[in-house]
Amino acid sequence: MLLFVPGLLRGKRETAGWPLFALVAATFLLPVLQLVPLPPGIWQGLPGRELVRESFDIIGIENAWFQVSVDRGRTIVALLALLGPTAALFLYRGGGRRDIAAGLLLLVGLALLNFVFGALQFAADGPYPYGNPSEKRFFGFFASHNTSGIFMIIGLLALIGYDRISEAGAWRRMLHLLAGLLLVFAIVLTRSRSSTALLVVPLAFAAWYALKDLRRASRKARLVAVAVVAIVAAGIGAVALTNERLGETWTRYEDLEDSRPAIWEDTRFGIERYWPVGSGMGTFDEVFQVEESLEALGVPRAGRAHSEYLELALEAGIAGLALLAAWAVFLAASWWRRRSLVSTPGINAAGLALLCIAAQGVIDFPMRNMAVLTVAGLLVALLTAPGSLKRGRPIA
Numbered sequence: 462m463l464l465f466v467p468g469l470l471r472g473k474r475e476t477a478g479w480p481l482f483a484l485v486a487a488t489f490l491l492p493v494l495q496l497v498p499l500p501p502g503i504w505q506g507l508p509g510r511e512l513v514r515e516s517f518d519i520i521g522i523e524n525a526w527f528q529v530s531v532d533r534g535r536t537i538v539a540l541l542a543l544l545g546p547t548a549a550l551f552l553y554r555g556g557g558r559r560d561i562a563a564g565l566l567l568l569v570g571l572a573l574l575n576f577v578f579g580a581l582q583f584a585a586d587g588p589y590p591y592g593n594p595s596e597k598r599f600f601g602f603f604a605s606h607n608t609s610g611i612f613m614i615i616g617l618l619a620l621i622g623y624d625r626i627s628e629a630g631a632w633r634r635m636l637h638l639l640a641g642l643l644l645v646f647a648i649v650l651t652r653s654r655s656s657t658a659l660l661v662v663p664l665a666f667a668a669w670y671a672l673k674d675l676r677r678a679s680r681k682a683r684l685v686a687v688a689v690v691a692i693v694a695a696g697i698g699a700v701a702l703t704n705e706r707l708g709e710t711w712t713r714y715e716d717l718e719d720s721r722p723a724i725w726e727d728t729r730f731g732i733e734r735y736w737p738v739g740s741g742m743g744t745f746d747e748v749f750q751v752e753e754s755l756e757a758l759g760v761p762r763a764g765r766a767h768s769e770y771l772e773l774a775l776e777a778g779i780a781g782l783a784l785l786a787a788w789a790v791f792l793a794a795s796w797w798r799r800r801s802l803v804s805t806p807g808i809n810a811a812g813l814a815l816l817c818i819a820a821q822g823v824i825d826f827p828m829r830n831m832a833v834l835t836v837a838g839l840l841v842a843l844l845t846a847p848g849s850l851k852r853g854r855p856i857a
Contacts, residue, residue, distance in 0.1 A: 480791055481845055485547060487784055491777060492540040492742040496533060498526040509735035512751065530741025531748060539743035545831055546838025553842035558626050561807040564843050565623040568814075568836065572616020573640060575601035575609065576647045583650070599650035608830045610648050610656025611821050615814045615836060617644045617663040622810025625670055641667070655821045662817055670806065721767045721824060727752045728766045731775045739778030748775070765829060769822030772829075795845045804846070811843035 504527045505514050513531055517523045530536040553564060579601035603609040624637045641663075648656050731740070731752040740748045746764055766772035773781045796812045799805065818827050818837060827833045 484784075484788055484791055485550070487787070489540070489543060489547075491780060491784060492530075492536050492543075495530040495536050495739075495741045496528050496540070498528050500526055504529065507738050509738075509740060509748075528741075529738060530744060532741060532744045535743035535747065536741045542831060542834065545835035546841075549835050549838035550842045553839060553846075558804045558807070561804045561843055561846055562623055562627050564839060565619040565626075565807050565810060568619035568839070569616050569623060569640070571836075572613045572619070572644060575603075575612055575616075576643055578602055579609070579647060579650075598652045599647050601647075603830070603832070605825075605830070606651040607653045607655055607821065607825045608827060608833060610651040610653035611659070611818060611827050612833060612836070613644050613648050613651075614656055614659050614663060614817050615833075615840070617641060617648070617660075618666060618810045618814045618817070620644070621663060621667050621670070622807040625806030626804055655824055659817050659820060662813055666809070666813055723754065724767055725771060727754055728768070728771045728775055732771065735775060735778065737779040739774075739776050739781060742776050742781075745772050745776055765826045767825055769819075769826055769828055772826065792841065792844060799844075799846075808844060808846070811840045815840050815844065 501524050504510060507529065510527075510531070513527065514523070517525060517527075528536075553560075579599045582600065598606040599609060600606055601609045601612075603612065620637055620641055624634060627633075645660065648660055651657075728749065731748055734752070735748070745766055749766070766775065770782075770785075773785060777784070792812070792815065796808065799808045815837065818833065818840075821827050828837060
C-alpha cells in the first residue's frame with residue numbers, strides 16, 4: 462500500500478496530524494512487542510506463565526527463550542488483522558463534503574448489498590454461507606446475526622449523514638427514506654437484541670435533523686410531514702404486530718438470561734491471572750479454556766469473551782486498556798473540532814457509528830469481525846477528515 466501510493470503517508474500526516482500516526486504505530490507495536498522472544502529469567506516471571514513453564518519442563522526446554530504471548534501464531538494473526546482497517550484509514554484521503562459523501566455512500570451500498578443477500582436468503586431459504594439456517598435470522602454475508610445487525614446500523618447512520626450533506630431533492634429523499642425503512646426491518650429481522658436496541662441512535666439522529674428542518678418549514682409543510690410520519694409509523698406498527706418473524710425479535714427481550722454473565726465471570730479470573738501484562742493478542746480462546754468453570758461448559762464453547770473490553774484486558778493487560786483510552790480521547794477531540802463544518806452531518810454519522818460499535822462491544826465482539834474492523838478504519842478516516850470549509854448557509 463505504501464509503495465504503490467506515493468506521498469500517502471505525507472498527505473495523511475498533513476491532514477490528520479501526528480497523533481493519528483502515533484496511535485496507529487502504538488496499535489501495531491502492541492502485538493509486535495508481545496512477539497519478541499525474552500530470556501527465561503524474564504518470561505518465566507511474568508504473571509500466568511506457570512502452565513507454559515511446566516510444559517517446557519516436561520519436554521526439557523525449560524531454559525528456552527519465549528515471547529510474552531502464550532500463542533505466537535494467534536498473535537501473528539491478530540497483527541495481520543490490523544492491515545485491513547489501516548488500509549481503509551490511509552487510502553481515504555478526502556476531506557471535502559463530496560469526499561465524505563462518497564465514503565458514506567460506500568457504506569450505504571455495502572449495507573444494502575447485505576440486505577439484498579439476506580432478503581434472498583429469507584425468500585429462498587438459503588444460501589447461508591455462514592449462519593445457521595435453522596435459526597431463521599437475517600444473517601446476510603455474516604456468521605453472526607449481531608454483526609449483521611451492527612453492519613446495517615452503520616449503513617443506516619451513513620444513509621442519514623449522506624442525505625444531509627448531499628442536499629438531496631424531494632424524490633431522492635423518498636428513496637433514502639425507503640432504503641432506511643428496509644434497513645430498519647432487516648435489523649429487526651436479525652433478532653439481535655443489541656442491534657435492535659441500537660436502532661434508537663439512527664432514529665434519534667434522523668429525528669434531530671428532521672426537527673431542525675421543520676422549524677424552518679412553512680405550516681403546510683409541517684402538517685404534511687407530520688401526516689407522512691404518522692402514516693409510516695402506523696404501517697410499521699401494524700407490520701411489527703402482525704408479522705410472526707418480527708414478533709420473535711420482541712419476545713427475545715422477555716428472557717435476557719444467557720451464558721454471558723458466566724463467561725464474563727470466568728474471564729475476570731483470567732484477567733487477574735495475566736494482569737498487568739496480558740496473555741497476548743488473539744489468545745483468548747486458548748487461555749479461557751483453563752479458566753472456564755465446569756458449570757459454564759457447553760457446546761459450542763465460548764470462543765470469545767462476549768465483551769470487547771474484557772477480552773482486551775485479558776489479552777493486552779494495562780497497555781491495551783491505556784491504548785483504547787487514548788484512541789477514545791483522540792476520536793472524541795477530533796469529533797469536537799469538526800462540529801462546525803459543512804460536512805458535520807456526515808462526520809456526526811461516522812462518530813455515532815463508532816459509538817454504536819463501542820456500545821455493542823460491551824456485550825459482544827463486533828471488532829473481532831474483519832468486515833466491521835475494516836469499516837471502523839474508514840469511519841476513523843471520515844471522523845478525522847480535514848473538511849476546512851465553514852458553513853455558509855444552514856445545511857445541518
